[in-house]
Amino acid sequence: MNSEFDIIKKYFTFAAARDDVLIAAGDDCASVSVPADKQLLITTDTLIAGVHFPEKASPEDIAYKAVMVNLSDLAAMGATPAWLTLAISLPQVDETWLQNFSATLGELLKRFNVSLIGGDTTKGTLSITMQAMGLCDKDKIMRRDQAKAGDQIYITGTPGDAAIGLHALLNNIDDPALQPCITKLNRPEARVAFAQQLVSFSDCAIDISDGLVADLGHIINASGCAAQVHLSAIPLSSASRYFFDKYNKAVIDWSMLLTRGDDYELCFTVNKDKTSGVNELACQYDLKVTCIGEITEGHELNFLNDDGELVSFTDTGFKHF
Amino acid sequence: MNSEFDIIKKYFTFAAARDDVLIAAGDDCASVSVPADKQLLITTDTLIAGVHFPEKASPEDIAYKAVMVNLSDLAAMGATPAWLTLAISLPQVDETWLQNFSATLGELLKRFNVSLIGGDTTKGTLSITMQAMGLCDKDKIMRRDQAKAGDQIYITGTPGDAAIGLHALLNNIDDPALQPCITKLNRPEARVAFAQQLVSFSDCAIDISDGLVADLGHIINASGCAAQVHLSAIPLSSASRYFFDKYNKAVIDWSMLLTRGDDYELCFTVNKDKTSGVNELACQYDLKVTCIGEITEGHELNFLNDDGELVSFTDTGFKHF
Numbered sequence: 001m002n003s004e005f006d007i008i009k010k011y012f013t014f015a016a017a018r019d020d021v022l023i024a025a026g027d028d029c030a031s032v033s034v035p036a037d038k039q040l041l042i043t044t045d046t047l048i049a050g051v052h053f054p055e056k057a058s059p060e061d062i063a064y065k066a067v068m069v070n071l072s073d074l075a076a077m078g079a080t081p082a083w084l085t086l087a088i089s090l091p092q093v094d095e096t097w098l099q100n101f102s103a104t105l106g107e108l109l110k111r112f113n114v115s116l117i118g119g120d121t122t123k124g125t126l127s128i129t130m131q132a133m134g135l136c137d138k139d140k141i142m143r144r145d146q147a148k149a150g151d152q153i154y155i156t157g158t159p160g161d162a163a164i165g166l167h168a169l170l171n172n173i174d175d176p177a178l179q180p181c182i183t184k185l186n187r188p189e190a191r192v193a194f195a196q197q198l199v200s201f202s203d204c205a206i207d208i209s210d211g212l213v214a215d216l217g218h219i220i221n222a223s224g225c226a227a228q229v230h231l232s233a234i235p236l237s238s239a240s241r242y243f244f245d246k247y248n249k250a251v252i253d254w255s256m257l258l259t260r261g262d263d264y265e266l267c268f269t270v271n272k273d274k275t276s277g278v279n280e281l282a283c284q285y286d287l288k289v290t291c292i293g294e295i296t297e298g299h300e301l302n303f304l305n306d307d308g309e310l311v312s313f314t315d316t317g318f319k320h321f
Numbered sequence: 322m323n324s325e326f327d328i329i330k331k332y333f334t335f336a337a338a339r340d341d342v343l344i345a346a347g348d349d350c351a352s353v354s355v356p357a358d359k360q361l362l363i364t365t366d367t368l369i370a371g372v373h374f375p376e377k378a379s380p381e382d383i384a385y386k387a388v389m390v391n392l393s394d395l396a397a398m399g400a401t402p403a404w405l406t407l408a409i410s411l412p413q414v415d416e417t418w419l420q421n422f423s424a425t426l427g428e429l430l431k432r433f434n435v436s437l438i439g440g441d442t443t444k445g446t447l448s449i450t451m452q453a454m455g456l457c458d459k460d461k462i463m464r465r466d467q468a469k470a471g472d473q474i475y476i477t478g479t480p481g482d483a484a485i486g487l488h489a490l491l492n493n494i495d496d497p498a499l500q501p502c503i504t505k506l507n508r509p510e511a512r513v514a515f516a517q518q519l520v521s522f523s524d525c526a527i528d529i530s531d532g533l534v535a536d537l538g539h540i541i542n543a544s545g546c547a548a549q550v551h552l553s554a555i556p557l558s559s560a561s562r563y564f565f566d567k568y569n570k571a572v573i574d575w576s577m578l579l580t581r582g583d584d585y586e587l588c589f590t591v592n593k594d595k596t597s598g599v600n601e602l603a604c605q606y607d608l609k610v611t612c613i614g615e616i617t618e619g620h621e622l623n624f625l626n627d628d629g630e631l632v633s634f635t636d637t638g639f640k641h642f
Binding site: 022023026027028029030031032033034036039040041042043044045046048051052072073074076077079083085087089117118119120122123124125127129131133134136138141143144145205206207222 | 343344347348349350351352353354355357360361362363364365366367369372373393394395397398400404406408410438439440441443444445446448450452454455457459462464465466526527528543
């Protein structure tokens with residue numbers, strides 16, 4: 001086991017699941033067929049050891065997160081995932097590591113009906129760059145520049161859980177009650193199935209991987225409008241409430257919840273006529289979906305506390321540098 | 322200049338060149354339109370500092386090579402390049418470096434009519450993963466599994482120049498006569514335009530980035546046939562002849578020329594009826610194209626010297642690990 005070809009054959013070759021893959025790994029390029037009535041959506045994300053996941057993260061968690069981070073971008077536009085490429089740098093060939101990474105990757109490919117169609121395996125610092133490709137009907141897509149004054153603002157899930165999970169890990173807080181937050185950090189769930197239906201009710205979505213403050217900021221900047229968010233409307237998870245009660249004198253640290261990022265949940269806007277449809281959809285997918293504010297005329301992003309006072313955030317999102 | 326968004330805006334945003342790009346960078350995904358009569362070709366390659374290019378390589382050379390390595394894979398299948406994504410890890414934000422990298426990238430995008438449609442910018446060891454996407458007519462593609470007994474084997478260019486360039490750099494041989502080899506190493510030229518026409522004459526091609534021995538080996542393995550190559554037919558560049566004359570007692574080191582890799586030339590097979598078409602095409606593109614042997618029945622890859630004796634290679638290709 002010392003050649004790239006052996007590694008690819010043993011760990012990165014999965015049963016072909018899709019008949020739109022004309023050539024999978026094994027030639028200079030992969031080849032796929034895109035139906036005439038679809039548009040192709042493409043996203044790429046890199047995860048680096050020690051930056052995007054702990055140096056000692058398990059191969060299963062790394063594979064899980066790498067896939068979900070990319071699928072979350074497809075979900076943010078309402079796309080159906082189709083194909084994936086994997087460029088992986090490994091410091092050495094560790095067969096156990098590769099086997100565990102491969103097992104999780106294979107499970108997720110199967111679960112989402114995605115084919116791994118190519119990649120590159122190199123020697124270097126542990127790093128994973130995936131590119132996910134998906135398909136959308138030509139006229140049905142959610143974009144971050146389509147919010148309109150009067151739209152309601154929704155989020156899925158409970159923001160900030162991953163930030164609490166990371167805080168617990170970095171500060172060696174060994175408290176089983178915080179495990180759900182660590183799971184959200186290591187095993188985020190991209191809202192893929194929900195998002196594919198959401199396109200019938202929303203024209204505008206983003207994933208809040210940089211934190212709600214930064215990502216809702218992207219929506220209003222791209223759409224040329226303002227937003228007003230009520231902190232009291234933002235749902236907290238039980239683990240999150242527990243964390244602030246026990247470790248922060250019962251004070252909620254909104255900055256921690258809304259600016260640290262690594263939440264692979266969606267923020268989206270909905271015309272008032274369609275909010276009941278969104279609620280039904282949330283029930284159908286058993287997903288927590290909450291209206292947290294509204295899009296207005298203007299250009300400011302305002303967060304209001306219980307007393308209707310403006311809250312400002314000095315950090316506005318995950319800093320990549 | 323400390324945010325990923327600033328870097329993308331300043332250095333990785335280029336004028337939109339293609340009208341098939343529906344959404345470029347700036348949303349969760351890019352979106353493109355694939356014509357109904359085309360198939361989509363996808364390839365990805367990673368270049369890591371100190372592994373695939375010298376730590377001190379110029380940003381211009383790094384950008385050049387990263388693009389060409391990916392376009393060479395598209396060329397190997399006869400595809401027309403269309404879109405590119407760039408996942409780049411940078412140890413720090415060096416504006417001069419980024420400006421020079423960006424300038425070369427921009428020139429190549431323009432030259433090949435390719436749009437940069439997305440990417441990811443992260444902090445880490447210097448590393449570049451590009452994914453190139455291209456288009457082919459649905460029935461016109463060159464694959465490595467389509468060689469047939471009786472076909473003639475051709476290569477473009479002169480193999481091994483990059484290996485000599487690397488040897489010169491690693492051994493601090495400061496000889497201006499070897500500069501063409503260093504240029505081949507740092508600034509390879511993918512055979513994109515030639516390959517797009519070659520699909521009319523060939524069903525089977527590969528790029529010889531792992532070296533001719535390994536890559537012709539891939540063709541015969543995938544195609545289920547044998548190949549016979551005459552070393553005397555393989556063309557050497559002037560710089561390569563000079564190198565062996567001056568530094569190797571006039572002995573040609575075939576292993577160096579055919580197994581070290583990093584040649585972004587093509588090896589392809591042609592039915593005898595179509596060889597005159599290939600020669601005309603080579604003239605048209607002013608490209609050195611040479612017949613070096615033939616595909617036969619069987620499964621062996623044989624290299625023959627001037628006396629018709631078998632030559633064997635212990636190293637068979639670039640080792641990724």
